Amino acid sequence: MRSSHAASAVSAAFDDSNLIAHAGLIPVMRLAERCGLSRLVAAKMKLTGARNGAGAAADAKVTSIVAGMVAGADSIDDLDVLRHGATPALFGGIRAPSTLGTFLRAFTHGHALQLHAVHRAFLAALAAHTPLLPGAREKAFIDVDSTHKRVYGRAKQGAEYGRFKGIRTLHPLLATVCTPHSRPVIATVRMRRGKAADSRGAPKFVSETLATAVEAGCTGMRILRADSQFYNAGVIAACHRAGAHFSITTGMNPSIKRAVLAVPETGELIFDAEVAEIPAHTAFTGRKKAERVTARLIVRRVRDLAKPATVGEQGELFPVWRYHPFFTDNPAPMIQAEREHRHHAVVEQVIADSKASALAHLPSGHFQANAAWLTLWAMAYNLLRAAGTLASAFHAN
Numbered sequence: 001m002r003s004s005h006a007a008s009a010v011s012a013a014f015d016d017s018n019l020i021a022h023a024g025l026i027p028v029m030r031l032a033e034r035c036g037l038s039r040l041v042a043a044k045m046k047l048t049g050a051r052n053g054a055g056a057a058a059d060a061k062v063t064s065i066v067a068g069m070v071a072g073a074d075s076i077d078d079l080d081v082l083r084h085g086a087t088p089a090l091f092g093g094i095r096a097p098s099t100l101g102t103f104l105r106a107f108t109h110g111h112a113l114q115l116h117a118v119h120r121a122f123l124a125a126l127a128a129h130t131p132l133l134p135g136a137r138e139k140a141f142i143d144v145d146s147t148h149k150r151v152y153g154r155a156k157q158g159a160e161y162g163r164f165k166g167i168r169t170l171h172p173l174l175a176t177v178c179t180p181h182s183r184p185v186i187a188t189v190r191m192r193r194g195k196a197a198d199s200r201g202a203p204k205f206v207s208e209t210l211a212t213a214v215e216a217g218c219t220g221m222r223i224l225r226a227d228s229q230f231y232n233a234g235v236i237a238a239c240h241r242a243g244a245h246f247s248i249t250t251g252m253n254p255s256i257k258r259a260v261l262a263v264p265e266t267g268e269l270i271f272d273a274e275v276a277e278i279p280a281h282t283a284f285t286g287r288k289k290a291e292r293v294t295a296r297l298i299v300r301r302v303r304d305l306a307k308p309a310t311v312g313e314q315g316e317l318f319p320v321w322r323y324h325p326f327f328t329d330n331p332a333p334m335i336q337a338e339r340e341h342r343h344h345a346v347v348e349q350v351i352a353d354s355k356a357s358a359l360a361h362l363p364s365g366h367f368q369a370n371a372a373w374l375t376l377w378a379m380a381y382n383l384l385r386a387a388g389t390l391a392s393a394f395h396a397n
Contacts, residue, residue, distance in 0.1 A: 019085045022071045026090060028387045029067055035125035035386075037118075037379075038063055044121070045114045047106055054106035060093035061103045062118070062376065067091070068100075069380035074360040076101045104369035112371045116188070119379050120212050123185065126386040127216040135179040140218035141340070142209055142244070143184065143347040144226040146173045146198045149355070149362055157367035160194030169194040170362055172374055173201075175209040176347050177218060184350055185385050186378040187212040191371035198229035203238045206230075210242040223247055223330055225344035231327065233284045233291045247328040247341045250297070255285070260299050260323050273302045277334050283327055295329040298338050353381070 032038075038059040045062075047055025068079035079097045081087075088094055095103075107115075126132055133140065148169040151159045159168040171192045176184035188209040192200065206224060213222055222244040226235070228251035239246040250256045263276045281297035301321045330337040358377040362370040 017086055020087055020090065021085055022081070022087065025067055025071060025087075028070055028383060029063070029091065031126075031129070031387055031390070032063065032066065032383055035122060035129055037066070037122055040118045040121050040125075044117045045111070047103075047111055050106035052102060054102045057093070057095075058103070061095050061100055062115075064093070064095045065100055065104075065373075065376050066380045066383065069358040069377055070384060072357070074358050075363045076104070101364070101369075104364055104372050105366050107366075107368040107372045109368060109371075112191075112368055112375065115372055115375045119189075119375050120187075120215060122379055123187065123212065123382050124215040124217075126185075126382055130386040131389050132185060132382075132386050133177065133179050133182050133217055135181045136216070136218040136220065138179075138220040140177055140179050140213060140220065140222050141343070142175060142177055142187065142213055142218075142222060142224045143344050144173075144175045144202070144206060144209065144224065144230055145344075145347045145351065146171060146192075146229070147351045147354075148194070149359060151362055153365065156362075156365050158191070158193040158370075162193075162195040170367075170370060171196050172359075173198075173205060174347075174350070174378070175205065176350050177209075177213045177216060178346060179218075183385065184346055185216075185382045186350065187216070189374050189378045191367070191374050193367075199232055199235075202230050202232070203234035206235050206238040207242060210239070210244050221245065223340065225341060227344070233287055233293065236283075236293050237291070245329050245331075246295075247326055247330050247337070247344070249324070249326045249341075250283075252323060252325070255283075256297070256325055259297055260325055263299060273300050275300050275334060275338050281327070293327075295327055296334075296337070297325055297327055298334060298341070300324040300338055300342075350381075357381075 041059040041062045045058045047058055064082060065079060068082055071081050073079045073081055076097050079100055082091070082094045083096070148163055148171055150167055150169050158170055161167065162169055162171060171194050173190045173192060174186060175188045177187045178184035188205060190205060210222060210224065223246070224239050224244055225247045226249070228249040231248045231250050235248065236246050252260070259278055259281055263278060276299055278297040280294055282292055282294045284292050301323050303321065326341050328337055328341065330340065332340065354377060358380060359374070363373060364370050
């Protein structure tokens with residue numbers, strides 16, 4: 001079967017006023033209403049000083065943006081999806097994309113913090129009303145990571161050349177919460193300039209994330225997991241203050257390298273990897289004595305397979321290894337602690353989901369508008385996760 005028209009001469013539009021393209025929005029937004037999203041926005045957000053009435057009806061505007069993201073919008077113009085067909089007959093208070101764009105551009109740093117407070121309270125409400133984090137009273141994992149989002153246009157505030165040569169980016173920081181029986185949800189997000197260091201503000205960010213996890217019902221053992229960019233005394237001190245454990249990749253700095261090479265050849269074999277540990281390794285010895293930390297240094301090593309195998313030549317005389325050390329006070333047995341640490345990679349799936357949905361574009365030239373967009377995406381993501389847990393086990397995973 002072939003189309004009878006050239007692709008350039010055909011367009012498709014949904015314009016039937018009696019049909020609904022996104023009927024699934026009904027139960028999802030009813031869940032948002034049940035968890036008090038509009039009420040939380042009205043109570044916690046005051047866009048004072050905004051021009052042209054941009055701060056009016058913030059609750060209707062926030063729910064409109066969240067609903068649009070749930071329906072697949074990845075730009076401000078895409079939010080018009082809520083006005084297609086008979087959708088306006090199902091929902092009241094839908095705002096036009098131009099109104100929503102004006103609302104986002106009215107944000108300041110203080111308004112973005114107010115929206116963070118709404119996000120935290122909304123996550124707690126979702127966790128209370130749905131089986132979002134089963135087993136959170138026994139054990140929960142908090143994963144911190146950062147990503148870069150490429151942007152275009154020199155007028156976009158905060159877009160800078162950072163990790164990627166010749167590419168202008170913004171640099172979101174995010175933290176997720178999961179349990180051994182659940183998929184991750186987003187606890188905290190921050191938008192940062194493109195060249196901001198990964199660890200900039202990390203201790204404060206970790207403290208807020210651990211508090212958010214408690215509000216969401218994670219009252220049992222909490223283990224913070226992160227990569228080597230977050231290996232510093234401030235992050236570990238934040239974990240100690242919150243009564244949480246830590247599991248952080250260290251990288252191969254000189255002191256870690258000396259410790260790793262001193263490990264005896266008695267590690268446990270797991271498939272093609274070997275795992276061993278130093279039960280009491282003291283980190284940050286260059287700092288004051290009160291800031292030094294003694295905990296377990298667990299090392300996973302695997303053969304370096306970067307070089308192609310030689311054919312018809314002499315093989316290697318001595319094996320070349322790649323080492324993956326991490327520093328932790330996780331009380332679990334070594335193999336379990338190592339397996340749980342590697343599971344930190346689950347946060348990368350959340351980042352991939354973001355770039356395939358609402359964060360495919362950071363839609364505004366205003367930095368705080370993009371910061372608000374990031375937080376609103378996190379709220380939409382958690383709302384969809386919560387709806388999935390109510391739908392079926394398949395959609396929960």
